[in-house]
Amino acid sequence: MKSYITTPIYYVNGSPHIGHAFTSVMADILKRNRQALGYELMLSTGVDEHGQKNQEAASDLGMPVEEFLDMRCKEFRDVFDKLDVRYDYFVRTSREGHKVAVGGMEQSIFDKDLIIKKNYTGTYCKGCEEFKKESDLTEEGQCPLHPTMKVEHTEETNYFLKMEPFRERLLKHIADNPDFVQPEAFRNELKQMLSDPLEDLCISRPKSRVTLGVDLPFDTEFVTYVWFDALANYLTNIDWPDAKYETWWAECEHLIGKDILKPHGVYWPIMLMAAGLPLPKKLSVHSHWVGAGGVKMSKSIGNVVDPIEVIEKLGIDALRWYLARHMRADSDSQISVELITQTYNSELGNKIGNLLSRAAKFSKARFDGTLPVPGPLSAQDEAIRKAVVDATSGLGEWVDLADIPARVQSIITVADEMNNYFAEQAPWELIKNDDTRERCQTVIYVTLDSLRIVMEALLQVIPASAGRALNMLNAPEAPQPWKPELDKLQGGGELGEIETLFPRVQ
Numbered sequence: 001m002k003s004y005i006t007t008p009i010y011y012v013n014g015s016p017h018i019g020h021a022f023t024s025v026m027a028d029i030l031k032r033n034r035q036a037l038g039y040e041l042m043l044s045t046g047v048d049e050h051g052q053k054n055q056e057a058a059s060d061l062g063m064p065v066e067e068f069l070d071m072r073c074k075e076f077r078d079v080f081d082k083l084d085v086r087y088d089y090f091v092r093t094s095r096e097g098h099k100v101a102v103g104g105m106e107q108s109i110f111d112k113d114l115i116i117k118k119n120y121t122g123t124y125c126k127g128c129e130e131f132k133k134e135s136d137l138t139e140e141g142q143c144p145l146h147p148t149m150k151v152e153h154t155e156e157t158n159y160f161l162k163m164e165p166f167r168e169r170l171l172k173h174i175a176d177n178p179d180f181v182q183p184e185a186f187r188n189e190l191k192q193m194l195s196d197p198l199e200d201l202c203i204s205r206p207k208s209r210v211t212l213g214v215d216l217p218f219d220t221e222f223v224t225y226v227w228f229d230a231l232a233n234y235l236t237n238i239d240w241p242d243a244k245y246e247t248w249w250a251e252c253e254h255l256i257g258k259d260i261l262k263p264h265g266v267y268w269p270i271m272l273m274a275a276g277l278p279l280p281k282k283l284s285v286h287s288h289w290v291g292a293g294g295v296k297m298s299k300s301i302g303n304v305v306d307p308i309e310v311i312e313k314l315g316i317d318a319l320r321w322y323l324a325r326h327m328r329a330d331s332d333s334q335i336s337v338e339l340i341t342q343t344y345n346s347e348l349g350n351k352i353g354n355l356l357s358r359a360a361k362f363s364k365a366r367f368d369g370t371l372p373v374p375g376p377l378s379a380q381d382e383a384i385r386k387a388v389v390d391a392t393s394g395l396g397e398w399v400d401l402a403d404i405p406a407r408v409q410s411i412i413t414v415a416d417e418m419n420n421y422f423a424e425q426a427p428w429e430l431i432k433n434d435d436t437r438e439r440c441q442t443v444i445y446v447t448l449d450s451l452r453i454v455m456e457a458l459l460q461v462i463p464a465s466a467g468r469a470l471n472m473l474n475a476p477e478a479p480q481p482w483k484p485e486l487d488k489l490q491g492g493g494e495l496g497e498i499e500t501l502f503p504r505v506q
Helices: 018-036 052-060 065-082 096-110 164-176 184-193 226-231 245-249 258-274 307-314 316-326 337-366 379-396 401-425 434-458 463-472
Strands: 002-011 040-048 089-092 115-125 130-132 152-161 204-206 219-224 252-257 282-286
Touching (some): 002 018, 002 245, 018 252, 018 282, 018 307, 018 316, 018 401, 040 065, 040 226, 052 065, 065 089, 096 115, 096 219, 152 204, 152 219, 152 258, 164 184, 164 258, 184 258, 219 226, 282 401, 307 337, 337 401, 337 463, 401 434, 434 463
Parallel strands (some): 002 040, 002 252, 040 089, 252 282
Antiparallel strands (some): 115 130, 204 219
16 A cells, blocks of 8 residues: 655745645654555655746846755755655656656657647736736736736747646546545645646746746757646656556645645646646645744744744644644634644643653552553443543544644643643652552553553654653554554563753743
8 A cells, every 4th residue: 555645846936834844744744644554655845946036036146046045945955854854766857767757758748739839929927937817916906926026928939738638538537537636625626727728837937037947858058947847746756657657646635735725626637637647646735834923924024933932942743733732724824923822731741741740750650660560440441441542543543634623632632631630640649658559550550551552642743752652651663554542561570760851941
């Protein structure tokens, strides 16, 4: 069983931001989930090094293009490595094999007379690096995605891919495959994009304007439109056109933000159809992050969340937890350093880390460094054990992008129940009398074994912290395929070194 997960490849004209971190962390969570179920995984992420924006960014810094690209590529890799994103392939579109494959795809489509050369006059958004129809613009005549950037009125000769011949076929594919785009709101949005005849797609840029890109194989006076080039990475990563790509491609899931639904939901499927290639299995779409109070993030306002700043202040898993916990697929979500700090302290610190610390330190101090052997189970014990198994079972099943917040929410909900159980059973009182000592042993065992299950589940979400917690418990290696199973800690076994898992941050 295979699963191939892709993130968009990110423009290197600016430094990595929270949006880049979010999509790649979510991809990593999905990868870890499916690996825990026994799937063979391929996760690709990386950078898009071509196009006008990147070319101008290098020029603005006064750097040679190759040096600029190497610098930015390293910056993105470093951020994803720090975020514990376990990618299998890091994309660089400057790779020679990628460029050769892109040229081959273009030539095959050109040979079918689906690419034509013509003069075009229209409005161009440099931020999107695409031509815009009047209906795409705001009342003020600006691109809604780049309202501070002036659109340009351009007249030039370019090559265009015929799109309209494939529109009905794409609509039929969407109708026949209801899971092709998730969630439903974005499937409906895509269908609306396809409700009217499609204009031809400009797939080139003259070298008089842009030189950073893949040469058109049939006219070297032009480079390939950056989106055509970038989208092809999903195939070139798995060695297309070599036939062995097919087993991965059949299980391909693209994770994308809602702002790039049109390139992935319209351009890319039609490019594939034109090239005679199958479509990806799924587009999983998410919304965006906004600042506290719903205000759009802006450097001028000072509400931009820098992932490196968060990592340095709170650690990797504080950011991973917040992104997983508060993401909503079909509506924008709020984020700030303050909100991340509050969530880290109140949930990871107070509800999970504090319970682990109290129970493990109590066990180590009162039972000679060991986990006590439990006695008979009470109704309360059975109830909390069942609640933990139920709450974590969602991570023992296939998780889709939109499922992640609910799966994480269920764990923090049961953490509240575990804390209530621990407080009500009061093992510090039970230990005082010989008559209730065995009952104390049972409460401690039930608490720590339940925490083991929680931490095994959280290996998919906050792997570094969950791994440290399991080491403290001296837990056996989690089984694969994983599902929550009780009584896997050894009663009478030694506990590891106990540390504060989530130290409080002001």
